[in-house]
Amino acid sequence: DAGVIQSPRHEVTEMGQEVTLRCKPISGHNSLFWYRQTMMRGLELLIYFNNNVPIDDSGMPEDRFSAKMPNASFSTLKIQPSEPRDSAVYFCASSLGGYGNTIYFGEGSWLTVV
Amino acid sequence: DAKTTQPPSMDCAEGRAANLPCNHSTISGNEYVYWYRQIHSQGPQYIIHGLKNNETNEMASLIITEDRKSSTLILPHATLRDTAVYYCIVRVAYSNTGNQFYFGTGTSLTVIP
Numbered sequence: 001d002a003g004v005i006q007s008p009r010h011e012v013t014e015m016g017q018e019v020t021l022r023c024k025p026i027s028g029h030n031s032l033f034w035y036r037q038t039m040m041r042g043l044e045l046l047i048y049f050n051n052n053v054p055i056d057d058s059g060m061p062e063d064r065f066s067a068k069m070p071n072a073s074f075s076t077l078k079i080q081p082s083e084p085r086d087s088a089v090y091f092c093a094s095s096l097g098g099y100g101n102t103i104y105f106g107e108g109s110w111l112t113v114v
Numbered sequence: 115d116a117k118t119t120q121p122p123s124m125d126c127a128e129g130r131a132a133n134l135p136c137n138h139s140t141i142s143g144n145e146y147v148y149w150y151r152q153i154h155s156q157g158p159q160y161i162i163h164g165l166k167n168n169e170t171n172e173m174a175s176l177i178i179t180e181d182r183k184s185s186t187l188i189l190p191h192a193t194l195r196d197t198a199v200y201y202c203i204v205r206v207a208y209s210n211t212g213n214q215f216y217f218g219t220g221t222s223l224t225v226i227p
Contacts, residue, residue, distance in 0.1 A: 004157075033215075043158070043217040091157050102148070103215060105157030 002026070004106035006092050012112045018080040021109045024073055025094030033103060034067055034077050035091040043091070049075065082113045117141070118202045123222040126196075132189040134221050136202030139183045145205055147178060149187045150217070151198040158201065158217070161187065192225045199223070 005024040013019055025032050034046040047057040049069045060067070064083070069075040079086055089110050095103040119137040126132040138147065148163040162169055162176045164185075169176045175188040189196050201220040 042219060045215065093157070102160050102163065104160060107157050108155075 004092055004094050004104055006090075006106035006109050008109055009107065010110045010112075012114065013082055015083055015113055016081045017113075018078065019082045019086075019111060019113075021077040021090050021092075021111070023075045023077070023092030023106060025075070025092070026104060027073070029094035029096050029104075030072065031095045031097065031103075032069060032075050033093040033095075034075070035093065035105075037089045037091060037108070038087075046077070046090075079111075082111075084113045087112050117204045117216065118218055120200070120202050120218065120221045122219065123224070125224050125226055126189075126192045128194060128225050128227050129191055132187075132192040132196065132223060132225070134187040134189075134200050134202075134223065135184065136187070137184045138202070138204045141182050141204050147176065147182075147185050148203040148205065148215070149174070149176065150201045150203065151196075152201070152220070153195075153198040161200075192223075194225050194227065197223060197225045 004026055007022045030051050032049045035043050036046055037043045044059055046059045047067045048055050052069045052072060065079055067077045077090060089108045091105050091108045093103040093105040095101045117138055117140060146163050146165050149161040150158040151161055152158045161173050162171055164176045164178055166178055166182055176185060178185045199220040199222050201217045203215055205215060
């Protein structure tokens with residue numbers, strides 16, 4: 001079975017540029033999560049969708065970050081404009097049943113903003 | 115807020131059992147104990163979870179004390195591929211609301227040849 005698929009796996013961009021990260025959740029899962037991982041802050045939840053609707057976006061750091069889920073099989077996390085402090089690994093995860101059940105992670109998108 | 119306490123690092127000899135402890139003294143009655151691990155450069159991987167009974171699957175065993183204030187993840191025969199950061203998480207399960215998965219800092223397990 002295909003797991004959570006993220007793209008790109010690696011991206012290097014210049015400060016001020018727009019970055020779009022993409023995620024395809026596991027088929028049949030109705031909840032999707034975006035996490036960010038850095039050495040300083042560990043693994044942080046950014047936003048959580050249930051049935052394509054954003055439920056909790058309290059972890060989104062600021063207005064430069066936005067996330068969408070236009071359908072059950074696709075989500076994007078956009079950073080505009082990007083800054084060096086946004087450099088991190090961004091993970092997408094999905095589950096069946098919202099917060100409640102086990103969540104499964106993708107392999108992550110490694111973002112470097114120079 | 116961290117709800118779990120884990121040692122920052124541990125070593126284990128290859129082929130031996132790795133016993134990873136976790137303290138969760140403030141766990142609530144409806145909170146489950148979950149274990150994930152993260153191998154370098156990969157996404158966190160689900161291992162096992164339980165409420166109060168001991169659990170076993172193909173990857174590991176989970177032993178939860180009777181008062182549920184602590185638990186131990188057991189990898190019965192550790193291999194070099196088990197070298198990873200192991201996260202112990204407590205959270206309400208089977209609910210569409212409630213607390214998120216808080217990962218904390220975990221235990222860095224090194225399996226030594």
